[in-house]
Amino acid sequence: MDAATKLFFIRKTLIQMLLDREYLVDATKKEEQLEDFKSRYDGESREVLTLLQRKKSDPSDQIYVFFPDEEKVGVKSLRTYVTKMKESQVSRAIVVVRQGMSPFAKQALAEIQPKYKFEQFTETELLVNITEHQLVPEHVRLTKPEKKALLERYKLKESQLPRMQSSDPVARYYGLERGEVVKITRPSETAGRYVTYRLVS
The missing domain is CATH 3.90.940.20 (RPB5-like RNA polymerase subunit)
Known part of the structure; x- marks a missing residue:
């Protein structure tokens, strides 16, 4: 399975996950086909896949989904995400990692919680919707x-x-x-x- 196909299935699981958590997701995202996804995703940066969705029942309750580029997520990426969340007044995020987080990133994560809640999923966990x-x-x-x-x-x-x-x-x-x-x-x-x-x- 090539990288773009893999990301398509991961994103599909994530969109269903957000719907199951009662976030509003644009129908075009939900119904996007593999060919359309591949033509839109250039394979260069995964950052273009970032999602920001809001809850059906409470528009102020929002969640980010980040797709870091690096193999192991470091402090620098984490700080970028926190800045983005502060600017958008969002306190919740899902980070889709390839191989986890660096020890320093884990430590930084522990320090910013519970103000900012980060959920971490590996690509493998999201390839199939359990x-x-x-x-x-x-x-x-x-x-x-x-x-x-x-x-x-x-x-x-x-x-x-x-x-x-x-x-x-x-x-x-x-x-x-x-x-x-x-x-x-x-x-x-x-x-x-x-x-x-x-x-x-």
Whole structure:
């Protein structure tokens, strides 16, 4: 698979990820075909693939998606992204890395959080959309009122819910944060559907 084709599939997964997180994405981006993508992407700089999307429910809630050029992301790139985020008043970003981040970049990242939240995905993780796999059940994030209603209905404390690690690939795909609850619906031979809830920890 050539580099442009690989990037096309990675970007496709990312656009679906943003839609699943309820960000507004232009239909032309979603429906773009490989040939069109290849003619638009010159193969020189990956920076042209940068995305900035806003939430459907809250236009002030925006997210950047960065595609660094270097193999290992360094402090310089990270500073450029933070400057861009400051200027646009955006506090959240996804960075698509080839081989991770340098130790100095990781240290710099730890210092700027939680003011700026960076999520890191490797290209390999995004080549295929894991949520489309038949073995991955449907996951739906509960809103705060839905979570409160769930705990009241079953007379539960938050700590009594089964756990899901924030490092879980599906939790990372949806951008789930600690303390959030996700509703998981699996097909069941006997009941048709089997619903469970998990607290992200």
